[in-house]
Amino acid sequence: MSRVPDFHAAKWDEPVIMEMGRPGGRGQIFPAPENEVIDSVGDDLIPAAMARKDRPKLPEITEFEAQRHYLHLSQMTLGMMGISLFGTCTMKYNSKTSEFATLRPELSEVHPYQHEDTLQGVLGIMHEFDGILRSLSGMDQFIFQAGGGADAAYTMTALARAYWRDRGMLGQRTEMVTSAQSHPCNPATAAAAGFKVINLPLEENGYPSLDALKAAVSDKTALIMLNNPDDMGIYNPEIKEWVRVAKEAGALCFYDHANFNGVMGKLSARELGFDACMFMLHKTFGAPKAGGGPAVGAFGCSNDLAPYLPTPVVVKDGGRYRLDEDRPKSAGKVREYWGNVPQVVKAYAWARGMGAEGIQLASDISVVANNYMDKRLSEIPGLAISNPDVKAHRMEMTRWSLGPLAEETGIGTVDFANRMADYGIDPWWMSHEPWIVPEPFTPEAGELWSKEDIDLWIDVIAKIAEEARTDPETVKTAPHNQAVAQVKGDVFEDPSKWAMTWRAYQRKIVGSGKTERGAA
Amino acid sequence: MSTESRLASPRSHPWMALSAPGVIDDMLDYIGVSSVEALFEQIPADHRRKTPLTLPPALTSEMELKRDLVTRLKKNENCEDNLSFLGAGVWQHHVPAIVDEIVGRTEFAxxxxxxxxxxxxxxxxxxEFSSQLGALLNLDVVQLPVYSWGCASGHAIRMAAKITGRRKVLVPQFSDPERLSVIRTYCQPQEMDSAIEVVLVAADPTSGRLDLNDLNAKLGPDVAAVYLENPAYLGTIETDAADIAKRARAAGAETIVGVDPISLGVMTAPGDYGADIVTGPVQPLGVHMHCGGGAGGFIASRDEETYVRSYNGFLVSIAETREPGQHAFGLACPHQNSYGMREDGNDWTGNSTYLWAIAGAVYMSLLGPDGFAEVGRLIVSRARYASKLLGEVPGVRIVWPNTQFKEFVVNFDDTGKRVAEINDALRAHGIFGGKDISGEGLGLGQSALYCVTEVHSAADIRRLADTLKEVLS
Structure with a gap:
């Protein structure tokens, strides 16, 4: 049993920035236009119809006050500085070496429309990293335009439209087939792209049946989109057959490699038969997640699909790199420019820092760590593993349930998440929708955390499970050691109370006297 | 670079605690298996990759890795060492040092x-990002930023189609081809049942602004939204924006306005001239260009339930806590996005560009109302000065003089030279000329879009004009 830390979060009771400052306070000053400029063009240059008359109601503070305020706010963010075994997101160390390298003006002060001759360094890195992803996946070409994993899924749906349109079959190939447990971005992007979504239900063994797939695919199927393993930690052993069946029906097959960590270096999407895949560089490849982006969904595909890729594509001609925009069959862009380039460079740095051996070791470690956790968690009364009939060892993460404990004590997964932070542990990931087990949670250790970290994490879970029985009120009303007390959620669905800006808050809440907190 | 050495011995990896000797063996013992391989029992043998994984040699020491990265990146030229006039969606603005410190905080990053x-x-x-941007826009609802301005506009058009039940959007003929391509992707090919038709509204060639007659002709009862930008792609200020919004409203259409937030210290807030949904880039608010990786796009509107219920991403609301008098923050309407409703949610969401919301919060707090007024005035003055000096260079014509915010179209037809040649010559002098828009089908001949911001001093601008004279002579 680890020593559970006596933790308390920083609590600055920090005002909202809109309440701070004083009239005339300044945090940033710009020079006035030079005399030669004023003499030449005058000063009153915005047409009257568009000249702003009101003074924006922004704070007026000093540079130091801004720095101190936002440092206080960063200190009131646990932000993985506890222990975060946040499943499906594969928490990793984000190397400061690559962070600092990408902040140098050689990348941060570079414009995407510069002449290619001035971009050879970064284009070379992107090309080299494309090669690394080709080795890992067997695909023929990668692009980095998509701003996240979901955007890469959207890229696939846009590509599928272009592919079927090119064949004059867009009116016929109108359906996308996926598993009911695939990441929500797959059905959501397909629907946004105009496809009808068919979700296959899960069987006892954790994945949809081959028969269900066979019944679902037809000459209407444009594509299938799959994760494997899924968030239960279950690997669908029939996946090759799935791909064969789908392709026999003419459909394109997309491998959402969101859960790549446990199979890095062990599987090749192309060898399994897939036409395309995507990797999340902000997750699997060690680039920071930044609290929700900038992220990169690296999208790779076969030569057959490459003509439909969004442009530009980084290509090498002889010893020179260039951006290929001239691709007449392209599906069009999913986002401006060529991607979150610094994140691509950081992913390249991660792959180089790891090497082939390091990457394979990381996948081994992530599966060992998860199975270690599974065994320890199974010893805590009240916790239940998902799909208990699946006896095989799980992959790099496992879906668990607090169902039995919740029935016994009334304490559920949200209560746990809130209470964990009281011990300096980052709240866990529960589950994507739909919840297929009651009160779910999904831990994933990846290759980052030490055995001591994992043991402490589990000991805290065990302690909270004990508290659920002995002192449920403390858990129910958690957190108690955080910057703020438990947030009351009643406003979030109430149009008369939600307030997404300080202006709205002043108008709706302060103005109407609905709070005891005074106006600024 | 070779890292081979006869003296190298296996060592644990600095990024993997469990790679220290013996730890995995202890864990395998506890699990009760004899090998790592036994844990991969779910994967059939014939699924395992047959080709060996070959990657470039590992650079496990920080020292070697840093050297590799810096050596490669130094092959780039950048806009600090050169004088750049590139803009068009990614602009060189001053980034306060405090912004870099805060977005680099590991808790945030x-x-x-x-x-x-x-x-x-x-x-x-x-x-605070949403609140301060709301104060610049004079709007009550600001969503956390999506991937880019083009993506924000694409979502906004889809919101308008959903709200009105109509499936056509009017967009300016003079649109940024990058953003327009994204908008078209979001609106889908016309063959799809749910497609939104993208119809271009002609520009008035004398002003670069929307042609109101063409707008009237196209603004029928099937139009979901009129999309315009202010300042527009080619830098012009849309002085008729209020009138356009009024006409759109009369036709039952939404008005979507894309704005550059750094202009809002001197330009009227879009909430004050009838915009229903507002989009724009976040990069000008304290984000480096990052080779285009600084992109991000916001969406904002009035606080009306119809709009709020049609957002695709994260809306952060202030809320009360269990402690009386204390406030905190959480997500409003969390169930309407794709996390909550998969294919039945509004479009889709996921990781986006939320770090740039943090950059924007710090940036706006540093500037305050006076900073925004100063930077806006400085930009427009220097841009106007630049257009005046360039217009005096023989053979060079400013297409729409005296109408721009920070960008303007420079035509070189009378020089007999192509923009590409001119930019090559400028580059030899350490100057990145404006974006070549000759191939964009805008009917503007050999033209470049020049961008001048607060970072360009009067001396920089004179250097550009003098160098241009030299390379054109």
Missing amino acids: TNVWGSYQSDHGRNQTWF
Whole structure:
């Protein structure tokens, strides 16, 4: 049993920035236009119809006050500085070496429309990293335009439209087939792209049946989109057959490699038969997640699909790199420019820092760590593993349930998440929708955390499970050691109370006297 | 670079605690298996990759890795060492040092997601981004930014189609081809049942602004939205924006306006001239260009339930806590996005560009109302000065003089030279000329879009004009 830390979060009771400052306070000053400029063009240059008359109601503070305020706010963010075994997101160390390298003006002060001759360094890195992803996946070409994993899924749906349109079959190939447990971005992007979504239900063994797939695919199927393993930690052993069946029906097959960590270096999407895949560089490849982006969904595909890729594509001609925009069959862009380039460079740095051996070791470690956790968690009364009939060892993460404990004590997964932070542990990931087990949670250790970290994490879970029985009120009303007390959620669905800006808050809440907190 | 050495011995990896000797063996013992391989029992043998994984040699020491990265990146030229006039969606603005410090804080940079309490500071920063941007826009609802301005506009058009039940959008003929391509992707090919038809509205060639007659002709009862930008792609200020919004409203259409937030200290807030939904880039608000990786796009509107219920992403609301008098922050309407409703949610969401919301919060707090007024005035003055000096260079014509904010179209037809040649010559003098828009089908001949911001001094601008004279002579 680890020593559970006596933790308390920083609590600055920090005002909202809109309440701070004083009239005339300044945090940033710009020079006035030079005399030669004023003499030449005058000063009153915005047409009257568009000249702003009101003074924006922004704070007026000093540079130091801004720095101190936002440092206080960063200190009131646990932000993985506890222990975060946040499943499906594969928490990793984000190397400061690559962070600092990408902040140098050689990348941060570079414009995407510069002449290619001035971009050879970064284009070379992107090309080299494309090669690394080709080795890992067997695909023929990668692009980095998509701003996240979901955007890469959207890229696939846009590509599928272009592919079927090119064949004059867009009116016929109108359906996308996926598993009911695939990441929500797959059905959501397909629907946004105009496809009808068919979700296959899960069987006892954790994945949809081959028969269900066979019944679902037809000459209407444009594509299938799959994760494997899924968030239960279950690997669908029939996946090759799935791909064969789908392709026999003419459909394109997309491998959402969101859960790549446990199979890095062990599987090749192309060898399994897939036409395309995507990797999340902000997750699997060690680039920071930044609290929700900038992220990169690296999208790779076969030569057959490459003509439909969004442009530009980084290509090498002889010893020179260039951006290929001239691709007449392209599906069009999913986002401006060529991607979150610094994140691509950081992913390249991660792959180089790891090497082939390091990457394979990381996948081994992530599966060992998860199975270690599974065994320890199974010893805590009240916790239940998902799909208990699946006896095989799980992959790099496992879906668990607090169902039995919740029935016994009334304490559920949200209560746990809130209470964990009281011990300096980052709240866990529960589950994507739909919840297929009651009160779910999904831990994933990846290759980052030490055995001591994992043991402490589990000991805290065990302690909270004990508290659920002995002192449920403390858990129910958690957190108690955080910057703020438990947030009351009643406003979030109430149009008369939600307030997404300080202006709205002043108008709706302060103005109407609905709070005891005074106006600024 | 070779890292081979006869003396190298296996060592644990600095990024993997469990790679230390013996740890995995202890864990395998506890699990009760004899090998790592036994844990991969779910994967059939014939699924395992047959081709060996070959990657470039590992650079496990920080020293070697840093050297590799820096050596490669130094092959780039950048806009600090050169004088750049490139803009068109990615602009060189001053980034205050405090912004870099705060977005580099590991608590903000690394993590993905906590709870409302454990990540209170970040949630508050997000709320402050929306609150300050709302003060610039004079609008009550600002969503956390999506991937880019083009993506924001694409979502906004889809919101308008959903709200009105109509499936056509009018967009300016003089649109940024990058953004327009994204908008077309979001509106889908016309063959799809749910497609939104993208119809171009002609520009008035004398002003670059929307042709109101063409707008009237196309503004029928089937139009979901009129999309315009202010300042527009080619830098012009849309002085008729209020009139356009009025006409759109009369036709039952939404008005979507894309704005550059750095202009809002001197330009009228879009909330004050009838915009229903507003989009724009976040990069001008304290984000480096990052080779285009600084992109991000916001969406904002009035606080009406119809709009709020049609957002695709994260809306951060202030809320009360169990402690009387205390406030905190959380997500409003969390069930309407794709996390909550998969294919039945509004479009889709996922990781986006939320770190840039933090950058924007810090940036706006540093500038305040006077900073925005100063920077706006400085930009427009220097841009106007630049257009005046360039217009005096023989053979060079400013297409729409005296109408721009920070960008303007420079035509070189009378020089007999192509923009590409001219830019090559400028580059030899350490100057990145404006974006070549000759191939964009805008009917503007050999033209370049020049961008001048607060970072360009009068001396920089004179250097550009003098160098241009030299290379054109």
